[in-house]
Amino acid sequence: MTRRPTVPRSRKPLAAALGAALAVPLLAAAPAAAQAPTAGHVTVTPLKFTVRAGDRTCAIDADLYRPAGVDKRHPAPAVLTTNGFGGSKSDGSTTGTAKAFADRGYVTLAYSGLGFGESGCLISLDAPGTDGRAASRLIDFLAGTRAADDGTRIDFVTRDRPGDPRVGMIGGSYGGAIQMATAAVDHRVDALVPMITWNDLSYALDPNNAADRTVPGAFKWQWTNGFYLIGESQPITLPNLDPSRWGTLGCVHFAPDACRTIGLLNSGSYPAAPTAAMLRYARSVSPVTYLDRVEAPTLLIQGQTDSLFNLNEATATYNTLKGNGTTTKMIWQSWGHSGGQAPGELDLSKGNMESSYTGRRILSWFDRYLRGLRHTDTGPAFAYYRDWQSGYGEASKVPPLTQKMYLSGDGKLVDNRAKVARGSRMYTNALVPTSHSESSLAGMIGLPDPAPYDTPGTYLGWDTDPLAAPVDVVGSAKATLKVSSPTARRTQNSRDAADKLVLFAKLYDVAPDGTKTLVRRLVAPVRVPDVTQPFTVALPGIAHRYEAGHRIEFAIAASDDAYLGNKGIKPVTVVSAPGDTGTLQLPVVSGRSN
Numbered sequence: 315m316t317r318r319p320t321v322p323r324s325r326k327p328l329a330a331a332l333g334a335a336l337a338v339p340l341l342a343a344a345p346a347a348a349q350a351p352t353a354g355h356v357t358v359t360p361l362k363f364t365v366r367a368g369d370r371t372c373a374i375d376a377d378l379y380r381p382a383g384v385d386k387r388h389p390a391p392a393v394l395t396t397n398g399f400g401g402s403k404s405d406g407s408t409t410g411t412a413k414a415f416a417d418r419g420y421v422t423l424a425y426s427g428l429g430f431g432e433s434g435c436l437i438s439l440d441a442p443g444t445d446g447r448a449a450s451r452l453i454d455f456l457a458g459t460r461a462a463d464d465g466t467r468i469d470f471v472t473r474d475r476p477g478d479p480r481v482g483m484i485g486g487s488y489g490g491a492i493q494m495a496t497a498a499v500d501h502r503v504d505a506l507v508p509m510i511t512w513n514d515l516s517y518a519l520d521p522n523n524a525a526d527r528t529v530p531g532a533f534k535w536q537w538t539n540g541f542y543l544i545g546e547s548q549p550i551t552l553p554n555l556d557p558s559r560w561g562t563l564g565c566v567h568f569a570p571d572a573c574r575t576i577g578l579l580n581s582g583s584y585p586a587a588p589t590a591a592m593l594r595y596a597r598s599v600s601p602v603t604y605l606d607r608v609e610a611p612t613l614l615i616q617g618q619t620d621s622l623f624n625l626n627e628a629t630a631t632y633n634t635l636k637g638n639g640t641t642t643k644m645i646w647q648s649w650g651h652s653g654g655q656a657p658g659e660l661d662l663s664k665g666n667m668e669s670s671y672t673g674r675r676i677l678s679w680f681d682r683y684l685r686g687l688r689h690t691d692t693g694p695a696f697a698y699y700r701d702w703q704s705g706y707g708e709a710s711k712v713p714p715l716t717q718k719m720y721l722s723g724d725g726k727l728v729d730n731r732a733k734v735a736r737g738s739r740m741y742t743n744a745l746v747p748t749s750h751s752e753s754s755l756a757g758m759i760g761l762p763d764p765a766p767y768d769t770p771g772t773y774l775g776w777d778t779d780p781l782a783a784p785v786d787v788v789g790s791a792k793a794t795l796k797v798s799s800p801t802a803r804r805t806q807n808s809r810d811a812a813d814k815l816v817l818f819a820k821l822y823d824v825a826p827d828g829t830k831t832l833v834r835r836l837v838a839p840v841r842v843p844d845v846t847q848p849f850t851v852a853l854p855g856i857a858h859r860y861e862a863g864h865r866i867e868f869a870i871a872a873s874d875d876a877y878l879g880n881k882g883i884k885p886v887t888v889v890s891a892p893g894d895t896g897t898l899q900l901p902v903v904s905g906r907s908n
Contacts, residue, residue, distance in 0.1 A: 355381070355382055355416075355417065356379050356380065356381055356382065356413065356416040356417060357379075357380045357382075358377050358378070358379055358380075359377065359378045359380070359466070360375075360376070360377055361376045361377070361378055361462040361463070361464070361466060362374065362375060362376070362462060362463040362464070363376065363451060363452065363455065363460075363462055363463060364463055365447075365448045365451045366447070366451075367428055367435045367438075367444045367445070367447060367448045368435075368438065368441070368443060368444035368447075368569075370434075370435050370436070372428065372433065372434030372435035373432075373433060373434045373463070374425050374426070374428070374433045374434075374448060374451075374452065375402075375403060375425065375426045375431055375432035375433045376403060376423055376424065376425035376426070376452065376462075377403050377404075377409075377412065377423070377424045377425075378421070378422075378423055378466075378468070379412050379413065379415075379416035379421070379422040379423070379424065380416070380421060380470070381416050381417070381419050381420070381421065384419070384421060384470050385470050386469045386470055388470070389469075389470045389471055389472045389473070390419050390420055390421050390470065390471065390472060391420055391421070391471065391472045391479075391480040391481065391482070391504075391680075391684035391685060392420060392421040392422065392423065392456045392471045392472075392479055392480065392481040392482070392684075393412075393415045393420045393421070393422045393423075393481070393482050393483070393484060393680070393684075394422075394423050394425075394449065394452060394453070394456070394481055394482070394483045394496075395408060395411050395412055395415075395422065395423075395424050395425075395483065395484050395485045395489065396408065396424065396425050396426065396427045396449075396485050396488075396489045396492055397426060397427055397430055397431070397485070397488065397489055398485070398486055398487040398488045398489050399430075399487060399488040399541055399544065399545070400430065400541070400544040400545070400548075401426075401430060401431070401488075401489075402426040402430050402431025402432070402433075403424045403425050403426045403431055404426075404431065406662075406663035407486065407662040407663050408424050408485075408489070409424065409663075410661075410662050410663040410664060410665045411424070411484060411485070411662045411665065412424035413665060414662075414665030414667055415484075415680075417665070418667070418677070420680070420684070421456070421468075421470065421471050423452060423455070423456060425452060427440075427445065427488060427489070427492065428444065428445050428448055429545070429548060429567060430548060435448075436567060436568060436569045437545050437548075437567055437568045437569065437572065438568075438569040438572065438599065439491075439515065439569070439572055439599040440488060440491040440492045440495045440599060441495065441569070441598070441599040442495040442496075442498050442499050442599075442604055443499070444569075445492050445495055445496075446492070446495035446496045446498060446499040446500070447499055449483075449492060449495075449496040449500075450496060450499055450500040453479060453481055453496075453500055453502055453503070454477075455467075455468070456468070456471045456479040456481055457471070457473065457477050457478060457479040457502070458471070458473075458477075458479075459477050472684075474502075474504075477502075478502045479502065480504055480684055480686075481502065481503060481504055481684075482503070482504055482505035482506065482507070482679075482680050482683065482684045483496065483497075483503060483505070483506050483507070483508075484506075484507040484509070484676065485507075485508070485509065486508075486509035486510050486511070486662065487509070487510050487511055487623070487651065488511075489509075489511075490508035490509050490510060490511025490512075491508065491511045491512055491600075491601065493506045493507070493508045494506065494508060494511075494601045494604070494605065494608050494612075494631075495599075495601075495604070497607075497608045497609065497610045498604040498605075498607040498608050499607075501609055501610075503610045504610055504611075504683050504684060505610055505611050505612075505613075505679060505680060505682075505683035505684055506608075506610050506611070506612040506613070507612075507613045507615065507676050507679060507680075508612065508614055508615070508631075509615040509616070510615070510616055510617045510620060510623055510650050510651060511616075511623055511627070511628075512600060512601070512623045512627050513600065513601050513602050513626075513627040513628070513630040513631045513634075514596070514597060514600045514601075514602040514627070514630070515596040515597070515599060515600045516530070516592075516593050516596035516597055516600070517531070517626075517627070518534070518622065518623055518627065519533070519534050519537070519538050519579065519596070520532070520533050520534065520579060520596075521534060521838075521839045522839065522840060522841050523819065523838035523839060523840050523851050523852050523853065523854075524840050524841070524842065524843055524849050524850065524851060525849065525850040525851075525852065526843040526844075526849065526850075528843055529584075529811045529814060529841050529843050530584050530589055530592075530593065530811055530841065531839050531840070531841050532816050532818075532839035532840075532841060532874075532877040532878060532879055533579045533580070533582070533877060533878040534622075534839075534876065534877055535579070535580070535876070535877065535878055536753065536754045536755045536876045537621070537622050537651075537754045537876075538576065538579060539576075539580070539755075540754060540755050542568075542576050545567050545568055546565070546566055546567050546568070547567075548567050565577075571595045572595075572599075574588075574591075574592070574595075575592050575595055575596060578592050579592075582812060582878050582881070583810055583812050584810055584811035584812045585809065585810055586809060586811075589811060601631055602630070602631075602634075605631065605634045605635060605638065606634075606638055608635065608638075608640060609640055610640075610683075611640070611641035611642070611679070611682075611683050612631075612635055612640060612641070612642045612643075613642075613643050613644075613645070613675065613676065613679045613692075614628045614631060614632055614642065614643070614644040614645070615628075615644075615645045615647055615672060615676075616628035616629075616644070616645070616646055616647070616650070617646075617647055617648065617649050617650020617651065617652075617654060618646055618647070618648055618649075618650065618654060618698075618699060618834055618855075618856065618857055619648060619649055619650045619652045619653050619654025619834050619835075620650025620651045620652050620654075620834075621651070621652050621751070621752050621754065621835060621836060621837075621876070622650070622651040622652070622754070623650070623651065624650075624836060624854040624855065625646055625790070625854060625855030625856070626790055626852065626854055626855050628644055628646075629644070629712060629790065629855060632644045632712070633712075643679075643692065643693065643694070643695050643696070644695070644696050644697075644712070645671075645672055645675060645696075645697045645698070645706075646696075646697070646698040646699060646855070646857055647659055647660065647672050647699050648699045648701065651754075652752060652754070652834075652835065654834070656699065656701065658670055658671075659671075659672065659699070660672040660673045660676075671697075671705070671706050675692070675693050675697075678690050678691060678692045678693065679692050693708070694708040694709060694710065695709070695710050695711055696708070696709045696710070696711060696712055697709075698788055698857040699857060700786075700857060700859070701859075702784075702786075702859035702861075703859075707788065707857070707903070709788075709903075712788075712789055712901075713788045713789045713901040713902075713903050714789075714901060715789070715791075715792060715899040715900065715901050716900070716901060716902045716903075717729075717899065717900045717902045718897055718898070718899050718900075719778070719866075719868075719897065719898045719899075719900065720733070720734050720890075720895050720896070720897055720898075721734075721776045721795075721868070721888070721890055721895050721896035721897065721898065722734045722735045722737070722776065722890055722895070723735045723736050723737020723738065723739070723889070723890035723891070723895075724737055725739065725774070725775065725776055725777065726776060726777060726778070726779075727776040727777055727778045727866060727867070727868055727898065728778075729778075731892055731893075731895070732892060734890055734891065734892045734895050735890070736890065736891045736892070737889075737890055738887055738888065738889040738890070739774050739887070739888055740774075740885060740886065740887045740888075741771060741772050741773055741774050741870075741871075741872055741885070741886055742771065742772065742872065742883060742884070742885040742886070743772060743872030743873050743879065743880050743883060743884060743885075744769075744772065744872075744873070744883075745883070746873075747873040747874060747875035747879065748768070748769035748772040748773075748871075748872060748873050749766075749767065749768045749769065749772065749773060749818065749871040749872070749873050749874050749875070750764065750766055750767050750874065750875050750876075751766050751818075751820070751832060751835050751836070751837045751874050751875075751876055752766070752835040752876055753875075753876065754876065766830075766832040766835055768869065768871050772871060772872045772873065773869055773870065773871035773872060774869065774870055774888060775822070775867050775868065775869040776867065776868050776869070776898075777824060777865045777866070777867045778865050778866045778867075779865065780826065780862075780863050780864065780865055781860055781861070781862050781863065781864055781865065781866070782862060783862050784859050784860065784861050784862055784904070785859070785860040785866070785900075785902055785904075786857075786858070786859050786860075786902065786903045786904045787821075787856060787857075787858050787859075787860065787900050787901060787902055787903075788856070788857045788858075788901055788903045789855055789856075789901030790852050790853055790854065790855040790856075790901065791821060791852075791853040791856075791868075791898060791899060791900050791901065792850055792851065792852055792853070792898075792899045793819055793850070793851045793853065793868060793896065793897065793898045793899070794848055794849070794850045794851075794896055794897045795848065795849060795850075795851065795870070795888070795896040796847070796848040796849070796888075796889075796894075796896065797815070797817075797842070797845065797886050797887065797888055798845075798886070798887040798888070798889065799815055799845055799884050799885060799886045799887070800885075801882070801883065801884045801885060802814065802815035802842070802845045802884045802886075803845050803846065805882075806844065806845055806846070811841065812881055813881055813882075814841050814842055814843070814845070815841070815842040815845050815880065815884055815886070816839065816840065816841050816842070816873075816877075816879045816880045817839075817840050817842070817870050817871065817872065817886065818837045818838065818839055818840070818870065818871045818872075818873065818874045818877070818879075819837070819838040819840060819851045819853055819868070819869070819870050820832060820833075820836065820837045820838065820853070820868075820869050820870075820871070821833050821836075821853060821856070821858075821866065821867065821868060821869075822866075822867035822868075822869060823858065823860055823864055823865075823866070823867075824864060824865040824866075824867050825863075825864055826863045826864065830867065833856050833858050834854075834856055834858070836853075836854040836856065837854075837871075837874055838851055838852065838853045838854060839874070839877055839879075866900075868898045870886075870888075872884075872886070
């Protein structure tokens with residue numbers, strides 16, 4: 315929910331890592347000096363707006379970017395943008411975005427989201443009824459029907475009708491979800507470009523990749539607590555005596571329901587009633603519950619290198635909007651919250667719109683839906699960055715599952731059920747994590763992150779033979795498993811869902827020399843709904859080429875140090891036979907695995 319790290323990362327003891335996380339991202343997000351008008355091009359005017367947000371009244375701090383030559387006789391469409399978590403109207407990505415669009419003739423209003431920068435109110439996680447309604451008041455200003463606190467009114471934004479300005483929204487992460495929250499409560503929004511944001515916070519922060527998500531998942535404690543401390547420190551690191559920014563003791567800067575959610579997740583316990591309330595709240599502030607009210611054409615942009623909000627989040631939003639009849643397209647770029655910036659990719663702080671594939675697509679989107687250039691080509695329905703080939707791959711839809719493979723008892727991943735060998739294999743967990751995928755806390759404080767690893771005896775892997783030709787996997791793989799765990803079975807019906815078995819599924823690329831690469835450092839946490847029954851796992855989406863001579867490895871591990879996992883020791887056995895074995899389905903777009 316904040317800007318992606320640009321330096322290597324590593325592990326560090328929790329207390330030191332969390333303490334440092336208070337400072338570094340916030341220094342980067344500190345307000346800059348007031349901007350002077352840009353001679354002959356764009357004039358920047360600081361403004362304040364007093365709004366009602368939920369049960370509080372608070373101020374919003376904003377900057378209005380007005381291009382030269384735009385006036386009542388020569389109006390222009392508007393772009394509304396705000397910051398990622400921990401940022402403000404003055405951080406690099408927000409100002410870079412605002413200037414990029416103002417330079418291209420758009421009236422741009424950049425503002426600090428509620429609870430950030432110099433804006434008041436509590437952090438309410440982009441809730442439609444608070445953050446969305448507050449943004450709607452800014453649209454009133456762009457429509458000319460509302461004045462800023464100093465009396466400023468404008469009459470130079472293109473209008474579709476009285477009180478209805480032509481306005482689009484763009485932003486990343488926390489500044490992505492606010493777009494859908496706003497469009498759900500205000501249908502005057504004409505176009506959205508949400509980047510690297512969430513579909514369902516209950517999945518993003520406490521993911522369960524089982525097809526049956528009736529139980530909570532494995533708490534993503536590093537990401538969640540890093541953001542919690544960034545949020546809680548806002549009134550301290552950015553002094554603001556606005557009483558609307560102070561909540562209750564124990565969770566000073568967050569809305570009470572968000573505070574209770576953090577507390578429950580950190581407890582490591584999931585009693586039925588509090589857990590049900592937590593899930594209801596997390597989903598209520600997530601697009602998953604209100605996308606049926608979003609009508610604005612939406613260009614979704616998600617990052618492949620992102621363990622916070624993975625590609626499955628954007629895909630879920632895409633599928634829902636498409637199913638509702640909303641005009642929607644999607645791009646999977648390389649960079650996300652976990653890094654991954656590729657040469658020539660869109661960099662919002664630099665505003666390199668025309669020189670990047672994603673930037674050109676965004677400009678075309680706004681040309682079509684804000685400038686009204688009806689014949690503008692907005693590109694394919696789906697596009698994905700390829701690190702193995704120049705340019706983006708394009709398709710009319712997200713690729714389906716096309717290749718089915720089988721988990722053999724001898725540890726092989728085979729393409730025919732008849733090749734499955736009978737056998738059983740076992741792993742067990744320890745009282746401490748024994749696998750590592752990524753350290754998000756290390757990224758926040760700028761330290762290197764060690765390569766992913768699994769400790770022998772605490773995971774199982776199934777490998778193909780060396781590939782005869784390259785295999786391109788684009789999309790979310792699915793695995794169907796059945797495991798045996800007598801210890802987990804004894805706690806299956808516990809009143810605390812945290813007693814259920816947890817495992818972590820993932821895909822490796824194994825080179826001819828044996829070197830293993832965890833694809834984009836992504837894992838799929840699973841809290842098994844019923845250990846006595848087969849279950850299906852949706853792995854995070856990827857766009858990855860397995861080169862000829864490499865092997866595809868599917869693995870399940872007992873733990874991952876970025877998550878809270880099993881309570882107690884729970885040995886797991888996987889039994890395979892030709893007529894009864896686990897499967898892996900891959901969305902292969904080219905090549906073959908044999």
